Amino acid sequence: MPSLKELSKEKESLSGGHRLCAGCGASIVARQVLLTAPKPLVVTCATGCLEVATTIFPYTAWEMPWMHSAFENAAATCSGIESAYQSLKKQGTLPVDANINFITFGGDGGTYDIGLQSLSGAMERGHKMLYVCYNNQAYMNTGIQRSSATPKGGFTTTSPVGKVKPGKEQSRKDLTEIMVAHNIPYVAQAVVGDWRDLTTKVQKALSKDGPSFINVLTPCRLGWGCAPEKTLDIGRLAADTCFWPLYEVEEGVYKLTHKPKEKKPIIKLLKLQDRFKHLFKKGNEALLAEIQEDIDKKWKKLLFLCGEKSE
Amino acid sequence: MRKKLAITGNEAVAYAMKQINPDVVAAYPITPATEIVQIFSQYVADGEVNTEFVAVESEHSAMSATIGASAAGSRAMTATSSQGLALMFEMLYIASALRLPIVMPEVNRSLSAPINIHADHSDTMGARDCGWLQIYCENSQEAYDSLIQAVRIAEESLLPIMVTIDGFIISHAMEAVDTFDNKEVQNFIGKYKPAHPLLDIKHPITIGAIDFNDYYFEHKRSQIEAMNNVEPVILKINEEFKKSFGRGYGLFEEYMMQDAETAIVVIGSTAGTAKVAVDNLRKQGKKVGLLRLRVFRPFPAEKLSKALSHLKAVAVLDRSTGMNAYAGPVCTEVASSLYTHSDLPASQQAGKKPKILNYIYGLGGRDIFVEDIQKVYVDLENVAKGEKTEKLINYIGVRE
Numbered sequence: 001m002p003s004l005k006e007l008s009k010e011k012e013s014l015s016g017g018h019r020l021c022a023g024c025g026a027s028i029v030a031r032q033v034l035l036t037a038p039k040p041l042v043v044t045c046a047t048g049c050l051e052v053a054t055t056i057f058p059y060t061a062w063e064m065p066w067m068h069s070a071f072e073n074a075a076a077t078c079s080g081i082e083s084a085y086q087s088l089k090k091q092g093t094l095p096v097d098a099n100i101n102f103i104t105f106g107g108d109g110g111t112y113d114i115g116l117q118s119l120s121g122a123m124e125r126g127h128k129m130l131y132v133c134y135n136n137q138a139y140m141n142t143g144i145q146r147s148s149a150t151p152k153g154g155f156t157t158t159s160p161v162g163k164v165k166p167g168k169e170q171s172r173k174d175l176t177e178i179m180v181a182h183n184i185p186y187v188a189q190a191v192v193g194d195w196r197d198l199t200t201k202v203q204k205a206l207s208k209d210g211p212s213f214i215n216v217l218t219p220c221r222l223g224w225g226c227a228p229e230k231t232l233d234i235g236r237l238a239a240d241t242c243f244w245p246l247y248e249v250e251e252g253v254y255k256l257t258h259k260p261k262e263k264k265p266i267i268k269l270l271k272l273q274d275r276f277k278h279l280f281k282k283g284n285e286a287l288l289a290e291i292q293e294d295i296d297k298k299w300k301k302l303l304f305l306c307g308e309k310s311e
Numbered sequence: 312m313r314k315k316l317a318i319t320g321n322e323a324v325a326y327a328m329k330q331i332n333p334d335v336v337a338a339y340p341i342t343p344a345t346e347i348v349q350i351f352s353q354y355v356a357d358g359e360v361n362t363e364f365v366a367v368e369s370e371h372s373a374m375s376a377t378i379g380a381s382a383a384g385s386r387a388m389t390a391t392s393s394q395g396l397a398l399m400f401e402m403l404y405i406a407s408a409l410r411l412p413i414v415m416p417e418v419n420r421s422l423s424a425p426i427n428i429h430a431d432h433s434d435t436m437g438a439r440d441c442g443w444l445q446i447y448c449e450n451s452q453e454a455y456d457s458l459i460q461a462v463r464i465a466e467e468s469l470l471p472i473m474v475t476i477d478g479f480i481i482s483h484a485m486e487a488v489d490t491f492d493n494k495e496v497q498n499f500i501g502k503y504k505p506a507h508p509l510l511d512i513k514h515p516i517t518i519g520a521i522d523f524n525d526y527y528f529e530h531k532r533s534q535i536e537a538m539n540n541v542e543p544v545i546l547k548i549n550e551e552f553k554k555s556f557g558r559g560y561g562l563f564e565e566y567m568m569q570d571a572e573t574a575i576v577v578i579g580s581t582a583g584t585a586k587v588a589v590d591n592l593r594k595q596g597k598k599v600g601l602l603r604l605r606v607f608r609p610f611p612a613e614k615l616s617k618a619l620s621h622l623k624a625v626a627v628l629d630r631s632t633g634m635n636a637y638a639g640p641v642c643t644e645v646a647s648s649l650y651t652h653s654d655l656p657a658s659q660q661a662g663k664k665p666k667i668l669n670y671i672y673g674l675g676g677r678d679i680f681v682e683d684i685q686k687v688y689v690d691l692e693n694v695a696k697g698e699k700t701e702k703l704i705n706y707i708g709v710r711e
């Protein structure tokens with residue numbers, strides 16, 4: 001695995017000057033993934049913050065061939081490009097040793113919700129591509145609306161906190177497990193803030209002869225209501241509270257890639273984010289307890305799947 | 312070797328696709344276009360084509376993957392019908408605005424609801440303003456020939472193109488089709504040389520950037536210009552096709568139009584039925600003609616209005632409805648072209664334009680018969696004589 005020093009010498013593939021917010025987790029995900037991925041690369045993006053803020057015509061932040069076509073179809077678009085690559089290679093139009101790696105980025109909206117079908121299709125068909133979901137747990141580009149990745153109790157503009165509702169009422173969908181059920185060679189969860197874990201996973205994913213999927217929890221200062229300089233800390237805390245466990249499923253085998261020395265209580269993470277502010281008001285104690293219980297239950301199950309001892 | 316084959320419309324389309332031998336086909340089944348996908352998969356399974364076949368999970372993904380493949384720098388095709396085309400709607404605009412020369416056979420079928428699998432033109436007429444070229448074919452032969460031409464037209468104009476046949480009436484009907492040798496087809500279409508392929512790693516480009524109000528209009532304006540410029544390209548390629556293969560098609564076909572006093576304008580397979588009606592009436596000494604519109608996008612407004620302006624009355628037959636409380640899509644375009652273009656100087660135009668009637672027919676595959684069409688000519692004759700019509704729009708073969 002490359003050291004931080006080595007990575008810092010790599011040529012940046014996402015150049016500066018783009019319009020993502022200060023402290024945006026998505027650009028950190030993109031840079032770390034692109035720095036690590038063996039070149040050459042062809043990248044596709046779903047509609048969303050990352051796409052919109054990096055390609056304002058006539059500018060582009062992407063140093064490699066890059067394409068966006070719509071919101072729900074990044075995986076399908078990439079599968080067309082990858083199929084063209086296979087076809088042209090087979091016919092000798094492209095050199096057999098072209099060795100292009102195909103990477104797709106999508107937000108949680110473009111991945112969990114509207115893009116789930118095209119993602120599932122592309123994974124099932126077995127295109128050799130890495131799909132990276134930068135999961136900021138809501139539709140940020142359109143102004144913080146709920147997605148199926150939004151956690152229970154989270155405030156968004158379409159799951160607002162009101163006189164009778166405490167933010168989002170439903171639990172988040174477990175997309176990582178849905179991807180595992182596709183029996184693809186590599187699936188993982190990573191987080192902004194643990195570069196070594198993420199870059200190791202990117203390298204593993206791209207070493208596979210088939211599709212791979214990495215779900216990266218990506219703090220959004222605006223949507224989460226957190227300080228921009230806290231992005232990395234919040235990411236790490238998400239792993240340490242087991243709100244977002246770091247693990248991988250390689251060829252069907254589960255492995256925990258980060259076991260918190262001491263599992264921290266969820267309220268530590270929630271307190272750093274305005275989207276959960278209301279949970280600390282009187283009357284919401286039960287909901288807070290329920291959120292902790294949900295996390296504990298899922299964590300226990302994951303430990304079992306990873307062959308780890310229960311705590 | 313050139314071969315005369317007894318094949319259905321779908322078979323003719325699939326056979327043309329095989330001879331085009333696209334680099335990528337991404338497609339999804341839907342009646343009545345399913346056979347195209349099935350037959351083509353068999354060509355792939357038998358190693359008869361070099362194509363990478365992507366059996367996508369929806370038509371939205373079919374068009375998305377075709378867009379990706381085309382942008383990558385490959386010759387890419389898909390095929391669909393009806394609901395499938397409707398599901399592609401978002402991506403149709405993206406394909407044309409990205410200026411991708413995608414070729415798509417489309418088998419015309421009505422749109423739900425009620426669900427119905429038979430022919431009408433609601434599907435492609437609903438997509439008439441999405442920046443795609445549209446060619447409506449009368450029969451399987453024309454579909455086969457047009458698909459081969461379409462590859463060149465799309466690649467020269469950098470616009471996507473759909474070539475349509477009527478569901479079941481053509482797609483499932485057996486006809487004799489003259490086919491060419493694989494080599495001849497390959498020679499005619501040539502090798503695809505994309506100008507800016509995404510897979511050119513040495514020259515990285517960004518495709519699909521966001522335009523704000525400072526650039527969007529210019530990009531759309533240039534797309535409009537591409538559409539404005541494509542008519543001569545279609546005609547030029549048709550001339551080359553004629554030279555190579557001995558037959559060809561124009562923007563529209565004029566049947567007994569020279570001395571005609573009244574005429575019908577129609578698209579698709581109904582033209583065959585209408586020609587029989589014209590023949591019957593000509594035998595009775597009636598001066599009737601037929602104009603079969605083939606290229607609907609770009610709409611050949613100037614040439615079409617010139618071809619119609621000498622008539623006393625015209626009936627436009629629409630196999631779809633605009634739901635605009637006015638007239639069908641073909642009629643509205645024919646009428647507006649007569650208003651804006653004419654052979655006559657403006658000062659002489661008053662009262663000289665042909666009167667127009669619109670007939671909606673055949674929705675959901677309802678049959679239309681020679682007698683129905685002859686009846687339209689009777690109406691036209693009366694109108695030409697000066698008889699007042701009650702309605703612009705009439706319906707053929709519907710229980711009111």
Ligand SMILES: Cc1ncc(C[n+]2csc(CCOP(=O)(O)OP(=O)(O)O)c2C)c(N)n1
Nearest residue numbers: 047048049071107108109110138139140141
């Ligand atoms: C078909 C379609 N529906 C809705 C939209 C509007 N839209 C654009 S981006 C977006 C949300 C993106 O959310 P996500 O995928 O989570 O990415 P993020 O904005 O958080 O980066 C929405 C709803 C669209 N562009 N296309």
